[in-house]
Amino acid sequence: MRGWWQRVLHLWRASLGFRVVVVTMLLGILVLTAVGTYLYGSIAQNLVDSRQRIAVEDSLRDAQNAQDQFDSTDQTDTEAKLTQFATTLxxxxRRDAGNQTRYVVLTRSDDNTSPFNVRSIESGSVGLRFIPDELRRQVAAQPDRQHLQVATIDEGNDTISAVIxxxxxxLPVAGxxxxxxIYPMDREREIIxxxxxxxxxxxxxxxxxxxxIAFVVTRLVADPVRRAAAVAERFAEGNLNERMRAKGEDDLARLGNSFNGMAASIQQQIAQLENLSRVQQRFVSDVSHELRxxxxxxxxxxxxxxxxxxxxxxxxxxxxxxxxxxLDRFESLLSDLLEISRFDAGAAVLEVEASDLRACVERAVDAHRTLxxxxxxxxxxNTPAAPVVADMDSRRIERILRNLVSNAIEHGEGKPVEVTIGYNDTAVAVTVRDHGVGLRPGEAALVFTRFWRADPARARTTGGTGLGLAIALxxxxxxxxxxxxxxxxGEGSCFRLTLPxxxxxxxxxxxxxxxxxxxEAARAARAAAAGGEPGSAADDDTMRLRRITVERSP
Incomplete structure (x- = not known):
């Protein structure tokens, strides 16, 4: 049941057509229920009202006829004769044929004090016991008027409503x-x-x-939208020649034309940018080589x-x-430009071999001790005691680490710089942490941009070119x-290099x-779980870090 509900929920989220059809049907059910309930009740009430009106007119005519018959009868000598006459009348x-069934009951009024008594007469199985006491009291209290009431009667094995x-x-002598x-509403019930x-x-x-209808209409709208989405996805994947089919002059056609115009404009701009990029890369490469x-x-x-x-x-x-x-700075800039041009041309080649990351870190740190x-x-x-071996190009990895350590020293404002090595089953990593001015929000995504500097006006002491982090990336x-x-x-910055x-x-x-x-939070949690002091937990870390410290010069 849960899996079925999840499938329906997924279909609800994923399919516009399904949502439209379901919502349309639910609204249709709601409207039809309201309208049907009203019409059903109105028709049923009209049938009951019509039955009551016919019953009143019919019974009034027969009651007057019965009164005339009683007034003109001469069967009043004895109770037996009068009773026989009343029974026959x-x-x-009584009516038993067709849909006009009617039962008739004659009974003595409650306020009748005449000693001449005619027993109650019933024309069929539906008799005196089905006549409500309230109706009998009304008839006795107001003998000059007709009285009507709808009650429930038993007719055979069925219970139905009836107009009484x-x-x-x-009656002569009897009072x-x-x-x-009694008019059973069998026909009305069948009609209802x-x-x-x-x-x-x-x-x-x-x-x-x-x-x-909702499904068909939705398909007419949703299918072009799906095709447009598929075209947009292929366009986003790099197939810049993808276009939508646009026919007619309706909204979907205008959407297709607008999309095609946008795609053509984007394709043209991308082509221009690619051409400009190729020219720029060729220019940088040519200038770098010519300046050599x-x-x-x-x-x-x-x-x-x-x-x-x-x-x-x-x-x-x-x-x-x-x-x-x-001249040193100029030569470094030319080297960086040549390296960037190799990356842009896709000509950079790795010379991979299994190497110990600790050796690369130590060489990079040793190179910056004087600085x-x-x-x-x-x-x-902080290095592990065990070798940290990975497939890498040691020259390029050392260049990354040199750049990171150099930047950390420059921006660290004389505060300690921490280099940490770690590893797991699939990767090795190095973090370089300084405690300097740090980065503003959003700058972490910009530091790898070519020629970007956090403070372009700040004087540089190490001769950077603005390309070091871009090359490192x-x-x-x-x-x-x-x-x-x-x-x-105020917290400094941290760069993390992760390699497979x-x-x-x-x-x-x-x-x-x-x-x-x-x-720091993780180390504190581990220390708390071990029940020791944070300092002792750090010294007893599973990596068994060996701290190599270059003390501050006097």
Missing amino acids: INSY VGQTVV NYGLYF SSIGNTFLVGGFALIVLIGA TPLTTIRMAGDLIHDSRGDFEPTVARSAELLRGE AARKGTRLVV EDARLHAGRLEAWGAR RKAEATITSSPLPLSPLAA
Whole structure:
């Protein structure tokens, strides 16, 4: 039952046509129920009213005739004669044929004090016991009027409603008697039942017809929408030549024409952007290569001047040092541009081999010890005791780590920088955490953009080009890995590199958390669960971290 309900719920959510048909049928049922109930009640009431009117007219005529018969009879000598006459007369008013069944009852009124007594006379099986006491009291109290009441009677094995009309007739010598005409409403009941069945069958057929009409109308609208959705999906997948069929001048045709116009415009703009991108990539590649030759010549002259700076005036010697530093930055920029152009051209190649990630981290950290000492930054490296082996291009991974450590030192404002290595069954990871100014909301998604800087006006001391993180991201993608950033103002920032253990494998989860706040909460939870102090829990971590500390220089 639950599975069936889930399937219906899924169909309700997934199918517009199903929703329209169901809603239309429910509204149709509601409207038909309201209208059918009203019509059924109105017809039934009209039938009852008609039956009552006919019964009143019919009984009044026969009651007057009976009174005339009693007034003119000479069978009043004895009770037996009068009773026999009354019985014959009452039975003559009974009707058993067709749909005009009628029973007649003659009974002594409650206020009759005459000693001459005629027993109660019944013309059939429906007799005195079915006449309500209230009606008899009304007839006795107002003998000059007709009185009517609808009551329930038993006719054979069936119970039906009947119209009972009573009025007073005066028997010679015997006094006031109540004459009651009972009209069973068999025919009316059959008519009402037939009308009810007709309403049910007709209503069901009408609901099915409404559902079929709603289904057809919905298909007329939903099918073009589905085709438009399929075209849009194929267009989004890169099939830019996909177009909708647009016929006629209706709303769907206008939708198709609008979509086709939008698709053509997007295709044209994408083509222009692709052409511009190719021109830009070719320009960057050509310029980078063309600048290599003059840069080499300038580098040789600059090195010669720098080596001879001791023979120059102090200002000239300082200029030689500045020239060499700027040449280094220029050469680094050209190298980055060439690397970016390789990524753009799809020419970057991995040289993968099984390597220990700890060695790459140690080389990257060692390369920045001098910079860290100059900035007053303490480097803390947390590595597992066991080897952390993964298939990687060590040169590219080390370049990623160098960039991350360099950025952490530069932005760390002299506070400690923490490098942590972790691993699980499917992946290895490195996080580089600083405690500097951090990132504003939304900047974590921008740090990998080419030439982006959090503060373009801030002077840089390490000579970055603005391409380091963009290249690092491409290197990570080449390994089918991830490079992610987290940051908060006043809390610092954290970069996480996650690589699969085996080349081209899928990373299911990273061994290390990206948010340091989440990591601290997890460590506190583990410490609380172990019942120890947070410090001892950290020292007894399952990774058995070995802390390599480069102390701050005095």
